[in-house]
Amino acid sequence: MSAVLxxxxxxxxxALILLLALFVLGVEGARPGTVTPLWASNVLxxxxxxxxxxxxxxxxxxxxxxxxxxxxxxxxxxxxLATNASSGDAAAIGLGLALGVIVGxxxxxxxxxxGVQPLVMTLGAGLMTSGAMIVYGQHMMASTPRVPxxxxxxGAGKLFGLMPIDLFLWVxxxxxxxxxxxxxxxGRLVYAVGDNREACHLAGVRVWRVLFVDYLLCAVLAAIxxxxxxxxxxxxxxxxxxxxxxxSVACVVIGGxxxxxxxxxxxxxxxxxxxxxxxxxxLTLLDVSEPIKQILYGAIIxxxxxxxxxxxx
Amino acid sequence: MTAAAEAIGPAPKHRxxxxxxxxxxxxxxxxAAIALTRxxxxxxxxxxxxxxxxxxxxxxxxxxxxxxxxxxxxxxxxxxxxxxVSNVLSASLMQHASFRESLxxxxxxxxxxxxxxxxxxxxxxxxxxxxxxxTLTTGFIWGGVALLILESPGGGAPPGYLNIAAGADFGPxxxxxxxxxxxxxxxxxxxxxxxxxxxxxxxxxxxxxxxFRSGVNVTSARTIAYIFSGMASAIxxxxxxxxxxxxxxxxGSYYTLSSVAAVVIGGVSxxxxxxxxxxxxxxxxxxxxxxxxxxxxxxDPNFGQVIQGTLIVLVVMVAGLFAYLQERK
Numbered sequence: 175m176s177a178v179l180x181x182x183x184x185x186x187x188x189a190l191i192l193l194l195a196l197f198v199l200g201v202e203g204a205r206p207g208t209v210t211p212l213w214a215s216n217v218l219x220x221x222x223x224x225x226x227x228x229x230x231x232x233x234x235x236x237x238x239x240x241x242x243x244x245x246x247x248x249x250x251x252x253x254x255l256a257t258n259a260s261s262g263d264a265a266a267i268g269l270g271l272a273l274g275v276i277v278g279x280x281x282x283x284x285x286x287x288x289g290v291q292p293l294v295m296t297l298g299a300g301l302m303t304s305g306a307m308i309v310y311g312q313h314m315m316a317s318t319p320r321v322p323x324x325x326x327x328x329g330a331g332k333l334f335g336l337m338p339i340d341l342f343l344w345v346x347x348x349x350x351x352x353x354x355x356x357x358x359x360x361g362r363l364v365y366a367v368g369d370n371r372e373a374c375h376l377a378g379v380r381v382w383r384v385l386f387v388d389y390l391l392c393a394v395l396a397a398i399x400x401x402x403x404x405x406x407x408x409x410x411x412x413x414x415x416x417x418x419x420x421x422s423v424a425c426v427v428i429g430g431x432x433x434x435x436x437x438x439x440x441x442x443x444x445x446x447x448x449x450x451x452x453x454x455x456x457l458t459l460l461d462v463s464e465p466i467k468q469i470l471y472g473a474i475i476x477x478x479x480x481x482x483x484x485x486x487x
Numbered sequence: 488m489t490a491a492a493e494a495i496g497p498a499p500k501h502r503x504x505x506x507x508x509x510x511x512x513x514x515x516x517x518x519a520a521i522a523l524t525r526x527x528x529x530x531x532x533x534x535x536x537x538x539x540x541x542x543x544x545x546x547x548x549x550x551x552x553x554x555x556x557x558x559x560x561x562x563x564x565x566x567x568x569x570x571x572v573s574n575v576l577s578a579s580l581m582q583h584a585s586f587r588e589s590l591x592x593x594x595x596x597x598x599x600x601x602x603x604x605x606x607x608x609x610x611x612x613x614x615x616x617x618x619x620x621x622t623l624t625t626g627f628i629w630g631g632v633a634l635l636i637l638e639s640p641g642g643g644a645p646p647g648y649l650n651i652a653a654g655a656d657f658g659p660x661x662x663x664x665x666x667x668x669x670x671x672x673x674x675x676x677x678x679x680x681x682x683x684x685x686x687x688x689x690x691x692x693x694x695x696x697x698x699f700r701s702g703v704n705v706t707s708a709r710t711i712a713y714i715f716s717g718m719a720s721a722i723x724x725x726x727x728x729x730x731x732x733x734x735x736x737x738x739g740s741y742y743t744l745s746s747v748a749a750v751v752i753g754g755v756s757x758x759x760x761x762x763x764x765x766x767x768x769x770x771x772x773x774x775x776x777x778x779x780x781x782x783x784x785x786x787d788p789n790f791g792q793v794i795q796g797t798l799i800v801l802v803v804m805v806a807g808l809f810a811y812l813q814e815r816k
Contacts, residue, residue: 298800305792468631480614
């Protein structure tokens with residue numbers, strides 16, 4: 175038993191995969207016959223936006239920060255896209271992504287250059303973004319929001335009926351993030367800054383550049399998440415991505431990235447996002463009311479995060 | 488803290504000046520804001536003061552709740568949900584109750600708030616998950632509890648109970664809400680500030696390692712801070728029942744972010760160990776006054792949230808700039 179624990183401690187990713195398998199077994203146990211290729215493809219489709227947002231959150235948390243503006247950015251980008259669809263698909267998508275760039279730059283300036291705590295900076299930026307969207311929404315009453323077909327295909331479409339299209343985007347983002355973190359100088363610096371900022375500074379690392387790029391990437395990934403989400407729901411409202419803030423942080427924490435920085439990686443976040451998506455599915459199978467689901471979801475996230483913290487200590 | 492500083496001798500002149508400025512800064516800012524408001528809206532009188540106090544009352548308590556946790560070195564992102572739980576619980580229990588029964592039920596709600604706060608503290612202490620993540624998650628759970636108690640806005644409370652905050656028994660210029668605000672925050676904060684508990688909480692927040700080595704039980708100090716946060720949130724939720732007359736399971740979410748805003752603007756350091764209660768409470772008034780001013784100026788009040796976000800960031804940036812300049816000296 176202790177040998178198994180020792181192994182899992184050294185290779186936590188296996189512990190996570192084991193956990194994921196347990197949850198899948200749980201789904202199958204709760205209602206036999208549920209786990210089919212179609213079910214798996216749906217899980218991947220729903221996990222993709224969370225995992226893309228989680229990629230940004232991972233980057234930021236690896237440096238010891240946190241981004242609480244991701245949900246507002248995702249909602250804002252989706253809303254900008256839907257209300258500007260009449261001026262052309264490319265322009266609408268560009269506007270959505272531009273919001274990510276702007277908020278990313280604001281967060282980056284605040285955290286990297288002015289030394290504001292990430293929590294406060296991103297909280298403030300999130301408030302500004304959602305406030306600006308409310309004001310904007312009231313002036314846009316006239317035109318009806320519409321989601322471009324290409325975004326609908328991205329968020330809800332499947333190739334050959336089984337391959338979710340957003341999976342391709344996820345794989346691309348995931349490959350870039352994994353490559354960037356483990357095979358480039360930037361990735362090494364992200365870990366180094368998270369591990370010991372002062373040492374990095376003394377070693378001549380331009381810490382602010384690393385942080386700036388990090389927050390910019392996180393906000394852009396959040397904006398992309400917003401586009402995938404609105405493609406899936408085909409309806410943009412100002413609370414679209416609200417429910418994604420907690421999961422975006424939770425999938426990173428469950429995935430083993432330390433919020434104090436320097437430890438973890440995107441591979442864990444991927445499994446974390448899958449676990450949370452399967453968990454949501456499992457709770458849907460149980461015949462309980464929405465509030466009970468919410469309570470169970472939170473309690474399970476807490477126990478998983480706590481168990482992980484114990485395992486890796 | 489202060490006692491130790493005084494024992495060493497009088498502080499250097501510039502630091503003493505800084506302390507005076509910090510003590511007077513927030514009240515002066517509030518006075519200036521009200522003076523400015525009267526300038527753009529000369530009719531600003533008892534009615535507007537009443538509206539301001541009613542709007543700021545729950546936020547002031549949320550700010551107090553946040554302040555004590557932040558001083559202890561944590562952060563509580565579940566305050567909004569705790570307020571929602573207390574709001575819907577009080578509104579659903581008191582709907583058909585008499586005034587006296589409502590008062591008794593208030594004690595019950597307060598005890599529940601303390602219990603949920605204790606749970607927050609225990610989760611942080613036992614799970615070793617960082618405060619941000621732990622309370623973000625417990626906030627999600629308490630949000631579910633609020634929905635469980637009351638699925639959609641409803642409930643109520645007897646008129647006498649509503650009058651505790653909504654009335655103006657001390658004359659038109661002093662609405663009850665303002666009195667309740669001061670009394671409630673003082674009742675929660677003074678026993679902490681004037682006792683050993685306060686010292687422990689400040690010590691745990693300012694340097695947990697040093698505090699631990701001096702024999703402070705950092706974990707229990709922080710847990711106590713969370714209990715107080717739960718109680719302040721519970722009062723905030725009941726205040727929301729008094730000011731709105733109903734319980735609404737989703738009304739709380741505004742208070743989580745705004746409480747952090749009020750704490751930051753009110754001069755409590757997010758690094759822990761620094762700040763008091765006057766700042767956050769006055770900041771709550773300022774944050775409520777800002778959207779009112781926008782209405783007086785004929786600007787879309789929805790800009791309020793944008794202003795709030797900008798204010799938080801600006802305040803922290805200016806504070807950071809001052810710290811930077813001080814270091815360079």
